[in-house]
Amino acid sequence: MPNVNKVVIVGGGTAGWMAAAAISKVLSHLAVELVESDEIGTVGVGEATIPTLLFFNKLLGINERDLIRETQATFKLGINFENWQALDKSYFHGFGSTGKDFWAAGFHNFWRRGLDLGISESFSDYCLEAKAALAGRFAQPPKGAKGGLNYAYHMDATRYGQFLRKLAEQQGVKRIEGRVEQVTQHPDSGDITAVTLADGQCVAGDLFIDCSGFRGLLIEQTLKTGYDDWSHWLPCDRAVAVQSSSVTAAAPYTRAIAHDAGWRWAIPLQHRMGNGLVYSAKHLSDDEAVARLLDQIEGDAVSEPRFIRFTTGKRKQQWHKNCVAIGLSAGFIEPLESTSIHLIQQNILKLIKLFPSDEISPLDVAEFNRHADFDYEQIRDFIVLHYHLTERDDSAFWRHCQAMDVPDSLSERLELFAQTGRFFVRNNELFVDSWFQVMIGQGLVPKKYHRVVDEMPERELNGLLQSIAQGLDKQVQAMPTHERYLQYLLDS
Numbered sequence: 423m424p425n426v427n428k429v430v431i432v433g434g435g436t437a438g439w440m441a442a443a444a445i446s447k448v449l450s451h452l453a454v455e456l457v458e459s460d461e462i463g464t465v466g467v468g469e470a471t472i473p474t475l476l477f478f479n480k481l482l483g484i485n486e487r488d489l490i491r492e493t494q495a496t497f498k499l500g501i502n503f504e505n506w507q508a509l510d511k512s513y514f515h516g517f518g519s520t521g522k523d524f525w526a527a528g529f530h531n532f533w534r535r536g537l538d539l540g541i542s543e544s545f546s547d548y549c550l551e552a553k554a555a556l557a558g559r560f561a562q563p564p565k566g567a568k569g570g571l572n573y574a575y576h577m578d579a580t581r582y583g584q585f586l587r588k589l590a591e592q593q594g595v596k597r598i599e600g601r602v603e604q605v606t607q608h609p610d611s612g613d614i615t616a617v618t619l620a621d622g623q624c625v626a627g628d629l630f631i632d633c634s635g636f637r638g639l640l641i642e643q644t645l646k647t648g649y650d651d652w653s654h655w656l657p658c659d660r661a662v663a664v665q666s667s668s669v670t671a672a673a674p675y676t677r678a679i680a681h682d683a684g685w686r687w688a689i690p691l692q693h694r695m696g697n698g699l700v701y702s703a704k705h706l707s708d709d710e711a712v713a714r715l716l717d718q719i720e721g722d723a724v725s726e727p728r729f730i731r732f733t734t735g736k737r738k739q740q741w742h743k744n745c746v747a748i749g750l751s752a753g754f755i756e757p758l759e760s761t762s763i764h765l766i767q768q769n770i771l772k773l774i775k776l777f778p779s780d781e782i783s784p785l786d787v788a789e790f791n792r793h794a795d796f797d798y799e800q801i802r803d804f805i806v807l808h809y810h811l812t813e814r815d816d817s818a819f820w821r822h823c824q825a826m827d828v829p830d831s832l833s834e835r836l837e838l839f840a841q842t843g844r845f846f847v848r849n850n851e852l853f854v855d856s857w858f859q860v861m862i863g864q865g866l867v868p869k870k871y872h873r874v875v876d877e878m879p880e881r882e883l884n885g886l887l888q889s890i891a892q893g894l895d896k897q898v899q900a901m902p903t904h905e906r907y908l909q910y911l912l913d914s
Contacts, residue, residue, distance in 0.1 A: 426744075426778045427453060430627030432602060432617060432640055434458030436579050437749025437766045438633035439586035440478070444770050446593040447482055449777060454594070457617060457625055459601040469689045469696040470498060470676045470760035471574040473517050474852070478767045482589060487911055492585045494692040495577035496672045496908060499555035501759070503863060505680040508813040513544075513863030514675075515759075516551030517572040519855045521890055527872035530858045531843055532883060534871040541884045543891055545862045550894050555675040559901040560908075574760070576676065576689045576696070598625060602634075605644045613744040614640060629744050629782070631773075632751040641737055641747040648738035650753075655806045655828060656734040657819070658684045658756055662711050663698040663728045667721035674904040678758060682706075682817035685758065686718065692908070695721060700756055705819040732756070734802075740794040741787045746773055753798055758808060761801050764852065768797050796849060803832040804853050804860070811836065811864040836866065843868030 429445060429452055431438050438456055446454045479489060489495060500516035507513065521529030529548065536542030546552040551571055554560060563570035591597065600619030608615050616626040617640075632640035641647050653659060672690035679686045684701035699715040706714075712727050736753030740746065747753075748769045755761060772793055776786040810828050814820035828836075839845050839861055847854055878886070902910070 424628055425780045426628040426782065428627045429454045429629050429631060430617065430625055431456040431631040431633055432458075433633030433635060433749075433751070434583065434587070434597075435633065435635070435749070436583045436586075436763060437751075438631075439583045439590055440763075440766055441631050441633060441748050441770050441773075442590040442595045443482055443586040443593070444478070444774065446590055446595045448774050450593065453596075454590075455596045455598055455625060455627070456590070457598045457600060457602060457619070460599065461601060469579055469691065470501075470576050470687075470757070471763050472760050472852075473572050473574045474764050474767060475574060478771075482586075484589070487914065489577075489582075489585065490575075490908070490911055493575070493577035493581040494694075495575040496690055496692060497560050497674045497904060498574045498576050498676060498760075499551040499560070499571060499674045501676045501678050502556070503678050503680075503808070503860075505814075506678070506685075506808060506812060507863065507865045509816065513859070514546040514549070514552040514556060515856060515859045515863065516546060516549040516555065517574065518549055518551040520545060520858060521548040522886075524874065526874045528845070528858070530862065530868070531871040531875050532878070532886065534843060534868055535875045536883060536887050537867070539880055539883070541880075541887055543887070545859065548887075548890050548894070549859070550897060553894050554898045554901060555673070557898050557901075558671070558673055558904050559898055560674045560904040561901040562907075573674075576672075576691055578691060579763070598623070602639060605640060607644065611743070612645070614644065629746070629778070632745055632747045633749050635750045636732065636754070638737070638747065638751040640745045641740075641742060641751050645742050645745055647742045647747075649733070650735045650738055651733055652735040652802055653733055655802070655826065656756060656809070657702045657704070657822065658700045659732060659734070660703050660708070660711070661698050661700045661730045661732070661756075662708070662715055663696070663730065664715060664719065664723050665725040666695045666697055666719045666723050668693070668695055669721040671903070671905040672908070676760065680814070681714070683819045686715065687757065688720075694724060695719070698757075700758075702819055705817070736795070736798045739787075739791050740769060741773075741790045744782055746790075748773075752794070755798065755801055755805055758805050759801070759853075759856075761852070765797060765801070769794060797852070799829075799831070800848065800851055800853070803829055803835070804857070806832055807836070807857075807860060808864065811861065811866055813865055836861070839868055840866055841869055843871050 442456050504512040533542050602617045603620050604618040606616045614630045616624050618624050677688040683705035687698045689696035697719045699711050732754050740752045749766045809823040
């Protein structure tokens, strides 16, 4: 196997240009070429992100004001879940931590005792991001100051890809227009040696990155890597998306509204609303899905409905031979917690950390795949939690979700939390405090709390809970509205 000096990325879109921008920035000595065809569309409906993207943008040296202008972005502090635990009930998953932890016991233990005493408010009342979001407020601390809100963005994913394309090409990435018609493999090793385009052009490389979307042109169609199908845990297999005109000020959060066969998203950008209906084809027809979505959106539709069919799961190996899958070619977990761009980012960063110093090492490949599997599996469990832990029994879809078996890794966590209130973080998990917010929001209140909480007198506990909630109220009241802050950034 030759040394890796040239990287070929097959496919553009968000995944392809994120990979191109990051690799050309960090490993500037490499030759990087990206092959994409204007004839092939991208999925491009993902519009919500999570806070990890801020690190990626900082790595690339992106100016936040430029990003907000170019991608029509708004700020996101979390997700409001409506009708998930039960009809007409909602809870908020904020990006920040909740309350104040004691080293021996998390805040939820103190909150849990407060429930018994009748002095606790809703769990989200102790999260700054949740309170600011629901009040429609947002602010960033002065430059250099510590603290502030944990936030992400609502943005136009297609514009983000175009924004990164400009950056990547400035860093020396070569874009090649064309449709891949043939993939050539080494006769002995099976490694990919080149792709041939419709015009006959041959693009050779040492390492290939598959960003070709669901079809997995390299990782699956060529290398036959295999796929782990998780649809028995996550039964939604389709989505329809449409854009609509904005009729109200953009709120700093995503809405996830459950319906009888899945859920609907509403994501506010500066210039429009992003809307989508995720559903199970066994429980809702395509025609019914479109009609329902168009009936429920606010404003006028400004695009044609776009269908996406998917099978939730991941490739059995996301790095196989000399090919790394990034984005939809690596796997797909529905967008309930906005993790798609995060998973793109994670595979890019893992590849950079494990990038071959000369030849590709099987040890590096195995390490990459171990971490990639963990990333997907822990997010899978978190998403399954939303469906399984529900009181809804008003439709066949929700009765199925209630009764279905769940992964052992999730079942063990739920049982431990339900019985003891304990929760243990595994490795470098993406979600930590989020688990408490969603489990409690979905109605799972622990039967017990840590004994150390009883060391605190009731009066002191009441004072603690009140001081946290009141302190957050003061912080929120001092913030400008999200709309006003956004306009300030755009005008400056």
